[in-house]
Amino acid sequence: MRGGCCLPEAEPYNKHSHVSIRKKSRRLIQTLAAGLLVLGASALPAVAESVLATPAEVASYALEARLDAERHSIAGAGRIRWRNTTAHPASELRFHLYLNAFRNSASSFLRREGAEEIRTLAREGWGSIELSRLTAPGGADLLAALELIAPEDGNPDDATVARVPLPSPVPPGGQIELEVAFVSQLPRVVERTGFKDDFHFVAQWFPKLGVFEQDGTWTCPQFRYNTEFFADFGRYDVTLDIPGDFVVGATGVRLSREPAGAGRERHRYVQADVHDFAWTAWPDFVDLERTFRHPGLPEVRIRLLLRPETRGFADRYFKALENGLRWFGEWYGPYPYPTLTMVDPPWGAGAAGGMEYPTFIATGTRVLNPLLSGSPEAVTIHELGHQWFYGLLASDEFRESFLDEGLTTWATGRVQNRAYPPQVWTYRAWELPLPFRSVRQERPLDTSARYFRQATQDPIARTAWGYLAPPSYRALTYSKMSLLMEQVERTVGTPAMERAMRVYAERFRWRHPRTADLVSTLSNETGHDLFPLFAQTVGGSDLLDYAVEKVSSSPRRTMEGVTGVGAERRTVTAEPVPGIWDSEVLVRRLGGVQVPVTVELRFASGVTERRTWDGRERWVRYRIEGPELSAAVADPDAAQVLDADRLNNSRRTEPDRRASRRWAQRLRFWVQNLLETFAELA
């Protein structure tokens, strides 16, 4: 059984042992990679492998689905073709039955502390998926032998994974085609899928194959809180039978739309080279289209499906998608599909929003959202970014969710920085957004700052369900990884980073990259050994924190005291030595993470001098003879964005009280007004 927390934490630094951190971290990242191999990861590909033009077609689906809009259920049937691309025979298949996570409160998804979804589901409808037919070629029934398993937690009541023994193994290079029929009951939208009134957002709705890894084991975890998805590429050919008054959107290209009788229509969507298929249907969608064109990039037909009240956001949505298609395309290779559909779910169905599927994304906004707040631009660009980091670079979202969420968060900030004005802090009071124009938020430093509140809870390297708590998952998977990528960019420089990320994106397009693939590509392409940094920050949970603890500078004086011996003994008083100052700077490493840091010495004359400290010891002291020192700054270029406390990164020789006086005065004034409000009520 595989599961639980799979990756080792970084070893703590031992100050008595000066074994190179580089050696240690290499060992750690090797352990990390080995851990992944043990867990069923594919063998790490050689970085010199050529770029694949198209993905291997492993899991393909040809399905017909009929939506019962009254019962919110889907009757599906069709064929599933699976190819064994490994060197091992496959004696069984494993399927995800995601909707069973919502069939009762005993599922592993809902059996957690504070599962708020239960109340909604109990009131408005549970979800489930039931297979009614599963046959092998020749008509052999596989359903009787189907077994529900719980590989991670052993929960006998969880029904989100099924194991199907095969009459005869599928040999390496062989394939199998199954006939399948099923009924999916959608839940009230609680977690990315479901219905609200006549709105239907249909994701993870069919029996979906897990991933048969190169070592001959299946990656097919249960559906747990925080988990997203992982699947092989294939071709999806799906015909949807929907009431005629519904507006329909789905993964891929709509090849046909024809009447199906009884006021219904059949919509056929086809898309190759993707690893999932989701769709939506709602009579009230505002359906808008625009074509994205940019020199050097292929045209993409963008389709927006908006709720009527966010019609006014259409232009902002289009611009966000166009900016994303442009910059992601230039940085990580062109978006390869002809269509992109974006859905803004209706009010009360927000749980369907903020999610990505191939060529099909769900975002969302509040009806009151000023441009300066960065919403809905951030979520729109983020979900689009997943078309690369999840869609094309199909990493394992169960075990390495940071590879798609972290990279996408970082890349989203980069697009926003290119295309939008600075974001300002926006407070929402009684639904009314109040942007504070003077309080800017730098991306991603400030927008990812939630990491610092959860910094030591977990290492980033965890299964999605293995974090201490949801805030820890979000803070580390999204924010810390984003900050780490920013730190790498600031360390190696933007041109080198862009080059390296382009290589990573092209080399692992249509594949399942792992952490080690990212680190080795970045290291090789930038010429910086990034293994130590990743080992400490991805594999470990220590803080990075450098502090200038002491800065002093005083005019040099001659010695004071008694000199000479015998009759020559004299008492001398200290005399100033003009032009020479004795200065001292003490820099400390308060966190466990060791990285080289630049220390800038600022002199009163305006001259600056930089020194580099390797950061291996706990502290370094600089003694400077010369001009008067006014301040010292650790990491003056703010390259170490993971530094947990930037306020201790600099120190002056003499205090400057302007700011503290100003803020004390402001604070007192605010409190005065608050107290006066109480008095007014009296």
Add this chain to the structure above:
Amino acid sequence: MTKAPPLLADLRHGARAVLIRPHVVAALLLVNLLAAWVLVAPLRGVLSAELDHNLMGDEMATGASWRWFDTVDRKHPLALGDLEAWHGLLRDGGARWDALKKLSGPPLSVALAGLFLFWVSAVFHCGFLGTLAAERRGFGAGCAHFALPVSALAFFAGLSYAGAYALLYVQTGKWLEDWRSSLGSEWLAIGLTWTRLGVTLAAVFLFKILFDLSKVALVERGGWNWPLAFFVGFRELLRSGLRYFGLSVVFGLGLALLALLWSVLPGRWAPQSWLALLAVFLLQQVFLGTRIALRLGRLAAFQAHFTASRARPETPPYKVEPA
């Protein structure tokens, strides 16, 4: 029958009453200032530690850094306390009781000081009204004389506000939570929140007028019978509610105008010298003083209308023929 004094006359009376008693405004301002100083004093050390020596102080001397606030909030959780309850006041769901129970540090101090100021201000209001009443009293004597009965009124006023908030805003929010998410439009959901807020504010506004009238009645009657004062106030509210509402709206508009003026003044004031710091301080106190004056002016206007309407002879039930 004498004609009821026009709204303008009440307002004029209110303004005049405050203008000729600046010492009362000054006294109330002083109490406010001292309380705020005491509350902010513990934070001065944090401000000094996090601004005087590091170079981010340069940015904070002229602007505002989100990162600075976030870092200080993380580094000094005890100094800033848990602001969740305060945030809750501004959210759709309202301030939750469990968040209120977790109040600590300066937010708790400010809340307690606010409650203290609430009570003290009620006493001060009676002192001020005493200087206007037919049976004149000095401000201090009025405060001392009415301290006990007005405390009872203030207690029930506070209870009424809290009850209105808890019932009309928080509890309805809980009751309507599921319905809210099932609505067909976000605008409807926002409208629902604003309606709850509006109804709550209207109730608080109504209670505020009622308890102000009770204070006026208490002082005018001169005794300690606060329940009777409450009923007199209640009857007055029924009789001339619209007039008191109008007076409150006018003074509310005055307050809004003041806030608008303040917001268009150079809001990013960044005094770089002691002199500039002093100038800003004085301006701030002028702003607060004006707020206090508006508060007292409204009370004085209430008192003017109350006494005028009570001096008015009742319409006789029969026609009086001239002899």
